Structures are given as structure tokens and as C-alpha cells.
Amino acid sequence: MTHERIWTAGIAIIGDEILSGRTQDKNISQIALWLNLQGIRLREVRVVPDVEQEIVDCVNALRTRYDYLFTTGGIGPTHDDITVDAIAKALGVDVVIHPEASALLNSYYEKRGGLTEARLRMARVPAGPAPPPTRLAGAPATRHANIFTRGGVPHITAGMLDALTGTLEGGRPLLSRTIGCWVAESEIAEMLGAVEKAHEGCQIGSYPFFREGKVGTNFVIRSTDEAQLATCASALVSELTAIGREGVVNGI
Amino acid sequence: MTHERIWTAGIAIIGDEILSGRTQDKNISQIALWLNLQGIRLREVRVVPDVEQEIVDCVNALRTRYDYLFTTGGIGPTHDDITVDAIAKALGVDVVIHPEASALLNSYYEKRGGLTEARLRMARVPAGPAPPPTRLAGAPATRHANIFTRGGVPHITAGMLDALTGTLEGGRPLLSRTIGCWVAESEIAEMLGAVEKAHEGCQIGSYPFFREGKVGTNFVIRSTDEAQLATCASALVSELTAIGREGVVNGI
Structure with a gap:
């Protein structure tokens, strides 16, 4: 068996609204x-x-530990949006206005009352080489080092993920097979x-x-190898049959 | 303004099923x-x-930082249920069979095929003084030091929370008021x-x-003081009125 590199990620969800229970998180599973x-x-x-030092500590813990870090929340125009400042602090760099993000915002708000100082906040990014922000959906999504920063609203996150599809280096996807059974x-x-x-x-x-x-x-079998997965699933179904139970492929 | 003690909690969710995206978490908001x-x-x-050392590190980080720690998941009878072992390791104590939990399980399984070795696993707890487990719903919920351990299935968690209601020392609840407005x-x-x-x-x-x-x-105002909350909400509605917008109490 060859040992393949496993690519890993962490998520930092920044949001008093999740911790207060007001909002049910939908971004983790997405x-x-x-x-x-x-x-x-x-x-x-x-x-x-939404406390700067807590975000800084969290970002530093996760960005050093995993290949990729995704943050959601806190990148809007209001006073409680402090994610960019916290990431910059974690990276030890200044916050600057990203020219392309600024241009995107400028054209977006041209017919919506103009680019105010508050709206320009959404073009603020940690200083340093960064690819252009992906798509504009209220607030631009940006990448710095291995940190991907996006909004907390689930359909905005969905659009940003869609734009990133196929652009990140990864390994073999983890496959799964579910066997369901009416058994405790x-x-x-x-x-x-x-x-x-x-x-x-x-x-x-x-x-x-x-x-x-x-x-x-429901028994969920996970493996990166399709053949191993199939063998293991068959073995489980056989064992269930042996004790007089039916294992239902794809789960119950 | 008097400074009141603020009581805090952390949650450790133990579960590959959440990290794989298979299961949408419902316990955080609950x-x-x-x-x-x-x-x-x-x-x-x-x-x-579901990796022992990761759970140990997480439990140690959160139990020392907050007044209470709630863990969900990994307390069933199967091989992937290792939460109790990890908590014991974090506390530096052995794992023992809790007599009352064992008795509860024994009576529960009396007419369900008897208390097998696998089922008895659910009576395992970190050694040390611990109150009797609260309610039985598949797996007993237990408390050790400031750590509350419960199952990951949301309705089981709900039952366990219900049993704990009013038994934990806390401070003044955080109140909130929502003002909605058709405004960006x-x-x-x-x-x-x-x-x-x-x-x-x-x-x-x-x-x-x-x-x-x-x-x-929607603007959500939070405070432990009802009067401060009301004053702030009124001020926000007035400011919205001043720019020709209607602030809708209880949100949109």
C-alpha cells in the first residue's frame, strides 16, 4: 500500500449569531x-x-495546522465585521485596500448609491500577494497564503465555493458507502x-x-479506495445476514 | 455599573459525521x-x-478556559465511541464502570436481549466523584468536574438538557431584541x-x-439589561426613521 499525501483543511466560523443560537449553521456541512x-x-x-484576539488565536492555530483554512463571517461593511483585521494581525501584516476588489465594489454600487467609506471596508485585505477576489456577492471572497475568507450567508458561501472548484490541490477524495440495518x-x-x-x-x-x-x-464505511470499500461493504452485509439481519445498501 | 460575573461554556463536538458533511449539526444552536x-x-x-489525541487536546483546551464544557457524540457502544476514554485521559484518571449507569443499562436491556459487553461500554466513565447519570436514552449522560458528556443524536441531547435545566450556576441571561429594516x-x-x-x-x-x-x-441588539436594551432599540428605530426607513420590531 502506497502512502499518499492527505490534504487537510480547517474552518473558522466567526459569528456571535452562531454562538447565541440565533442562527443554525449551514456552512460546515456545505x-x-x-x-x-x-x-x-x-x-x-x-x-x-466577534472578538479580535479570539479570531487571531483561532486563525493562527488552524492555518499552521492544516493545508487550507476557510473562514466564514465578519467580512461585511459594519462595525462587527473584524475578520480581515484579525487575519492581518495573525499574519503580522497591515490591512490595505485591494485595487481589484475596490473596482468591483465601485461598479457594483455605482447604481446603488455609490461607494461609501463603509462599503469600501469590504475591499480591505491583509497586505501581501493575493490573487484577485473571486466573484462579487455583497462582499468579495479573498485568498491570502492558505487562508480563504468568505461571507457567512450560506448562498454567498456556495457561490464562492463554486468559483473555487477545481482550483485547489488535493488528494484522492474520501469515498463512502452506507449500509443500513434495523438493528441496535x-x-x-x-x-x-x-x-x-x-x-x-x-x-x-x-x-x-x-x-x-x-x-x-446506518453504518458508513469510508475509504479512498473504491475496491477496498466494496469488499468491506460486502463483508458487513454478509455478517449481518449471518445473524439474520438485512443490510440495506445506501442506508435506511 | 456593577461588574457581574459572566459564566461561560464551550462545546466539543466529536464526530467524523459532522466533518465529512454527512450530518448537518443541530446541537450547536440547541x-x-x-x-x-x-x-x-x-x-x-x-x-x-474521532481521534483520541485530538479529543484530549480539545477537551483540555476548553475545560480549562470556560466554566462548563459540553461534549456531544462518541458515547455509544461501538468501536468508534472513544469520548469517555479521551476525557479520562484529559483528566489523567482511569476509566471505570459507573454502578448506577450500569444498573440503568441493565434494567433497560433486560427485555432487549440483556446487557452485553458492548452495551456495558456505555456505563464506562472517567474515575472520580460524579453525580448519577441523568436519564437513560440509549447512553447515559454524565458529569465529571465541569465536563458534561452526552450523545450526539439531537433529540437525546434535548432530553439531557431538559434534565439539567436549572441545575447549573449561571449569571443574568443575555437578552436580545431584533430590529429589521429593508436597508442594505x-x-x-x-x-x-x-x-x-x-x-x-x-x-x-x-x-x-x-x-x-x-x-x-436584521439588527440584533444584545444586553443583560432590559432597560439598556429598550433604550438602544428605540435609538436605532429613531435613527432609521431619520433617514426615511422603517425599523420593524422583532425583525423582518
């Missing part, structure tokens, strides 16, 4: 699914408040551990549910 | 809203994979910052949206 298609594994997420996970815990152990390169997650008054579990 | 009613502020959330946040960013600055003890968050083809923003 970014996670997208990263997986790029062959990048999401390894950690942190949600921190506690009934087959030992068998499950044994099947995982027997199939190198596969991890099996066990996700119980209660539905239609019955207990069931 | 726990956040509940904490707020207990007078406790959620200050940080971390999502980490960039149009009123400076005014908004000025209103916040003029009202000590109040924070204003700005949450733009796009709806019915129009741009609008």
Missing part, C-alpha cells in the same frame, strides 16, 4: 461536502465570537469492530436512529 | 439557546474527529456603529438577507 469532492479532508472546525448498534458492536479491523484503509462509523417506532443504524 | 436561558454564554465550539447594511454601517458606541452594555449584530428580490438587514 464546505465539508465540497472539500471532500476536492480531495481535501476537513479535520477541525472552530466557532469563535449495541447488538452488533463487536462484529462491527472486527469488520473494520479486517479491512485496512476503511473506517466504519455507526449512526443509530429511531424511526417508525423502531431502532436502526 | 445547546446555545438552552445555555443562554441558564445565564451561561457559549464562547467557543470545536468540532474534532452598507448604507447605514456608520450610524449603526455610532448607536452601539452610545449604548454601553449593548452589542449590535448586523445580519443581511436577500428576500422577495430585495435587500434587508
Whole structure:
């Protein structure tokens, strides 16, 4: 078995609205699914408040630990939007106006009352070489070093991810196969551990549910190797059959 | 103005299923809203994979930093459930079988095929003084030092929170008031910052949206003081009126 490089990412979600419970986060799963298609594994997420030093510490922890860091939230025009300042501080650089972002904003706001000082805040970026911002959807998305900065509104994040598709270096995507069964996970815990152990390169997650008054579990097998995945899934279905249970491919 | 103690909490979400994007997290907002009613502020959330050392580091970072730490996930009977071991390692203690949890499980599984070795795993807890586990819903919820450990399935978490209601020491709950307006946040960013600055003890968050083809923003004012909150909300509505906009109480 060759050892392939695994590309990793972290997410920093900046937002009092998530920590207060007001907003239900939708970006974690959206970014996670997208990263997986790029062959990048999401390894950690942190949600921190709109407090500069907390953002700085979070950005520094995650940008050094993973190949890529995605931040969401705090890049609008208002006083509570301090993500850019925090990232600049984390990188030890000044904040400057990005000429292309400024031009984008200028044309966007030309017929919307003009580019005010508050709106120009959205063109502020950490100083240093940076590719042009991708698309404009309210606030430009920017990249600095391995840090991707985007808005917190889920459909804006979706547009920014779309624009980045295929541009980041990654490895083989993590594949998965789900086997569902009307069985309590506690009934087959030992068998499950044994099947995982027997199939190198596969991890099996066990996700119980209660539905239609019955207990069931979906078993999610993950691997970067399609053949290993198929073998492991077959083995699990056989083991379930052996104890008189039906394993449903694609889950229940 | 008297300085009151602010009680804080962190959440550690243990689960490859969140990081893979397979499962959309619902526990953050659920726990956040509940904490707020207990007078406790959620200050940080971390999502980490089912890897022991990552959980240990996360638990140690959050338990020392905040008054309370809530962990969700990884307390079932299967091989991927390693939260208890990681918490014990973080606390530097052994893992033991909790007699009351074991008795609860025994009676629960009496008519469900008996208490197998895998099921008994759910009675494992870090050694040390601990109150009896709260309720049984598949896996018992337990408390050790300032760490509350519970399942990841949202309705199980809900039951466990319900059982804990009113039992944790907290401060004054953070109150909030929302003012909605059909205005782009960039149009009123400076005014908004000025209103916040003029009202000590109040924070204003700005949450733009796009709806019915129009741009609008909800402004959420937060404070522990009802009178300060009301004054700040009135001031914001007046300022919006002054520029010919209507501020809608309770948001749009």
C-alpha cells in the first residue's frame, strides 16, 4: 500500500449569531461536502465570537495546522465585521485596500448609491500577494497564503465555493458507502469492530436512529479506495445476514 | 455599573459525521439557546474527529478556559465511541464502570436481549466523584468536574438538557431584541456603529438577507439589561426613521 499525501483543511466560523443560537449553521456541512469532492479532508472546525484576539488565536492555530483554512463571517461593511483585521494581525501584516476588489465594489454600487467609506471596508485585505477576489456577492471572497475568507450567508458561501472548484490541490477524495440495518448498534458492536479491523484503509462509523417506532443504524464505511470499500461493504452485509439481519445498501 | 460575573461554556463536538458533511449539526444552536436561558454564554465550539489525541487536546483546551464544557457524540457502544476514554485521559484518571449507569443499562436491556459487553461500554466513565447519570436514552449522560458528556443524536441531547435545566450556576441571561429594516447594511454601517458606541452594555449584530428580490438587514441588539436594551432599540428605530426607513420590531 502506497502512502499518499492527505490534504487537510480547517474552518473558522466567526459569528456571535452562531454562538447565541440565533442562527443554525449551514456552512460546515456545505464546505465539508465540497472539500471532500476536492480531495481535501476537513479535520477541525472552530466557532469563535466577534472578538479580535479570539479570531487571531483561532486563525493562527488552524492555518499552521492544516493545508487550507476557510473562514466564514465578519467580512461585511459594519462595525462587527473584524475578520480581515484579525487575519492581518495573525499574519503580522497591515490591512490595505485591494485595487481589484475596490473596482468591483465601485461598479457594483455605482447604481446603488455609490461607494461609501463603509462599503469600501469590504475591499480591505491583509497586505501581501493575493490573487484577485473571486466573484462579487455583497462582499468579495479573498485568498491570502492558505487562508480563504468568505461571507457567512450560506448562498454567498456556495457561490464562492463554486468559483473555487477545481482550483485547489488535493488528494484522492474520501469515498463512502452506507449500509443500513434495523438493528441496535449495541447488538452488533463487536462484529462491527472486527469488520473494520479486517479491512485496512476503511473506517466504519455507526449512526443509530429511531424511526417508525423502531431502532436502526446506518453504518458508513469510508475509504479512498473504491475496491477496498466494496469488499468491506460486502463483508458487513454478509455478517449481518449471518445473524439474520438485512443490510440495506445506501442506508435506511 | 456593577461588574457581574459572566459564566461561560464551550462545546466539543466529536464526530467524523459532522466533518465529512454527512450530518448537518443541530446541537450547536440547541445547546446555545438552552445555555443562554441558564445565564451561561457559549464562547467557543470545536468540532474534532474521532481521534483520541485530538479529543484530549480539545477537551483540555476548553475545560480549562470556560466554566462548563459540553461534549456531544462518541458515547455509544461501538468501536468508534472513544469520548469517555479521551476525557479520562484529559483528566489523567482511569476509566471505570459507573454502578448506577450500569444498573440503568441493565434494567433497560433486560427485555432487549440483556446487557452485553458492548452495551456495558456505555456505563464506562472517567474515575472520580460524579453525580448519577441523568436519564437513560440509549447512553447515559454524565458529569465529571465541569465536563458534561452526552450523545450526539439531537433529540437525546434535548432530553439531557431538559434534565439539567436549572441545575447549573449561571449569571443574568443575555437578552436580545431584533430590529429589521429593508436597508442594505452598507448604507447605514456608520450610524449603526455610532448607536452601539452610545449604548454601553449593548452589542449590535448586523445580519443581511436577500428576500422577495430585495435587500434587508436584521439588527440584533444584545444586553443583560432590559432597560439598556429598550433604550438602544428605540435609538436605532429613531435613527432609521431619520433617514426615511422603517425599523420593524422583532425583525423582518
